[in-house]
Amino acid sequence: MADLKVLGISGSLRKASLSMAALRACNELLPAGMTLSYAVIGDLPLYNQDIFDAGLPEPAKRLRAAVSAADGALIASPEYNFSLTPALKNAIDWASRPPNQSWQDKPVAVFSASAGPMGGARVQYDIRRILGQLWAHVLPRPEVFIGSAQSKFDAQGKLTDEATRKFLTDLLAGFGTWITRMQKK
């Protein structure tokens, strides 16, 4: 697989976030040739068209540049009240405004890690719907839902669940194939 640069985006800003912990675990599970870096979205202001019109704030410039430069984005998020966290929706919105909206034709893989037994099934479909209308190419399968996520990491945030490790490994391998396929278009 050619050199693929993937940008990880956590939908949770919490220091002990399980989504961020899962993204960190992905670093050990990448297929050969893929590298993973992490976006910072916690310092984005709340989206306001007046701020956008006055000139992109640095955190928004940085996020847009990072998404544009990446071969693909890997989004991991908890579910908040059956949908997106405000931090993730805000980041998607900041990167979505023309000109050069960053999600256009971008390969994206999504997984969720949430406390509920469904592991964020509902948020995942909302993320897919939003990114689809921005013309991102969202990997349809495999789907990964890390349910009862608090039981799958130790106190240091290390992923201890072997089945989850395997699901993420398969997701990352599939994402590598997907990025390569989308780049041929």
Ligand SMILES: Cc1cc2nc3c(=O)[nH]c(=O)nc-3n(C[C@H](O)[C@H](O)[C@H](O)COP(=O)(O)O)c2cc1C
């Ligand atoms: C505002 C709020 C709403 C939540 N709603 C849901 C929900 O709809 N479904 C669910 O599975 N968990 C829900 N949770 C629990 C989160 O899944 C849990 O706190 C998770 O650990 C947060 O992700 P993080 O560890 O990455 O910060 C909610 C938590 C918060 C703070």
